[in-house]
Amino acid sequence: MSCSFAKITHVFLNQKTIFVAMEKQVILNAQHLELTLKRLAHELIESHNDFKDTVLVGLQPRGVHVLSRLKDVLEEILGHSVVCGNLDITFYRDDFRRRERPLIPSVTNIDFSLENKKVVLIDDVLYTGRTIRSGLDALLTFGRPAKVELLVVIDRRFRRDLPIQADYIGKTVDTLISERVSVEWKGLEGEDKVLLFTKENNG
Amino acid sequence: MDNLSVDHLTGIKDLTKEDIELIFRTADSFKEVINRPIKKVPSLRDITIANVFFENSTRTRLSFELAQKRLSADVVNFSAAGSSVKKGETLVDTVNNILSMKVDMVVMRHPNPGAALFLSKKIKAKVVNAGDGTHEHPTQALLDAFSIREKLGEVAGKKVVIVGDILHSRVALSNIYCLQKLGAEVMVCGPTTLIPKYIQELGVKVSHNLIEALEWCDVANMLRIQLERQDIKYFPSLREYSMQFGLNKEILNNLSKEIVVMHPGPINRGVEITSDVADSKQSIILNQVENGVAIRMAVIYLLAAKIER
Secondary structure, three states: HHHHHHHHHHHHHHHHHHHEEEEEEEOOOOHHHHHHHHHHHHHHHHOOOOOOOOOEEEHHHHHHHHHHHHHHHHHHHHOOOEEEEEOHHHHHOOOOOOOOOOOOOOOEOOOOOOOOOOEEEEEEEEEEOOHHHHHHHHOOOEEEEEEEEEEEEEEEOOOOOOOOOOOOEEEEOOOOOEEEEEEEEEEHHHOOOOEEEOOOOOO | OOOOOOOOOOOOOOOHHHHHHHHHHHHEEEEEEEEOOOOOOOOOOEEEEEEEEOOOOOOHHHHHHHHHHOOOOOEEEEEEEOOOOHHHHHHHHHHHHOOOOOOOEEEEOOOOOOOHHEEEOOOOOOOEEEEEEOOHHHHHHHHHHHHHHHHHOOOOEEEEEEEEOOOOEEEEEEEHHHHHOOOOOEEEEEEHHOOOHHHHHHEEEEEHHHHHHHOOOOEEEOOOHHHHHHOOOOOOOOOHHHHHEEEOOOHHHHHHOOOOOOOOOOOOOOOEEEEHHHHOEOOOOOHHHHHHHHHHHHHHHHHHHHOOO
């Protein structure tokens, strides 16, 4: 018991140190992020026309915020609504029992069948690709889609653990494993921006 | 709060309010999963679970097995009938033999109170109590409270009456603990012989008048008379019990408000509850059964997270 307690404290302290020693840098500000979302919306329209057989699926917990903003932009351009849903991938992850704490789920609301639909999976940051792998598994429990595409705001390229690539990319960045990318939203963190956190003494 | 405070589920008594709320939140997600076209998640692919039943069961056993299979766990079933228990093997020996076949979790029902707690201290695997004699039946209490939360929005502040054979009921004890932890008021109702002495010490109200109890409550949980556990006669006849404590449509319709009717099963139709009540729209008996799978998935999922690799 005392051993596991020591372990948790250690991890906690580690996180704290990392947090304190992180330097942040804005990679996209509010204006750029808005432009990026608009461009992504137009790219989607280019390949999906009127979205008759297309559904957008945001991944919990952060992809759903990208989806809700993108949906607004899309509907403004198209003049009609697009079918959207949120997907939680907790139970499909490959790191269950490989972490200190259990994985706690968020809400899934996909109240339509994905059978023969063109699905666009949406997330904020594409990094190792493991989340998307789980997302694909979770997606298939709602039917067999005709096609699945991936849209991300930030692609941390050359950092993949799995052979997974995005079809629509907001911005590509080169990062180190020790760095962290965070997409923030006005409604949540107070401002639209994308941040890159770097450990101070990288070297 | 994203981790259970316990390593085994032996009784509701050991859980905190936060534990129960965590189980409910997790069960919400599993309830959504079991209503999908494909009702299975791969979380517990590398876990093996043994269902060890030393006492009869239909619902609980089926519900546990379904929950385990929907989590992709491997399942082995064992029942005392036709096993070496009859040849004189002890409980710990039986379970240890099952465990040497590399089982990570044991779901056990046993006629002796405290059997699950005893086992959890003797073996390395996680233990889930599926009913130990007249002591506790934690997953039933969790699914009952979960069903009340689903039907009425929340459990806190609600008034729940448990009617029937309180003396021999593990469902009653677990329900009392669970509902009180969630902030509900609990009353027990039944003939004096079937209400344990000093049950007021648990902070519950006691009534011997069904109508009075029903007028007080928001939810009535009707229990079965457990004739198999009754060593002496506690009341003259089932017919007399039914006349005094059985719930029928006439009583239900004459109440000043609409109450929710629950039953943990198996129902003895015409004894504690009539068919028209059991099948009425005020009854959530079948919702309880559906929620049972989601609750058991949540319990197994959260306990499995604590199994060391």
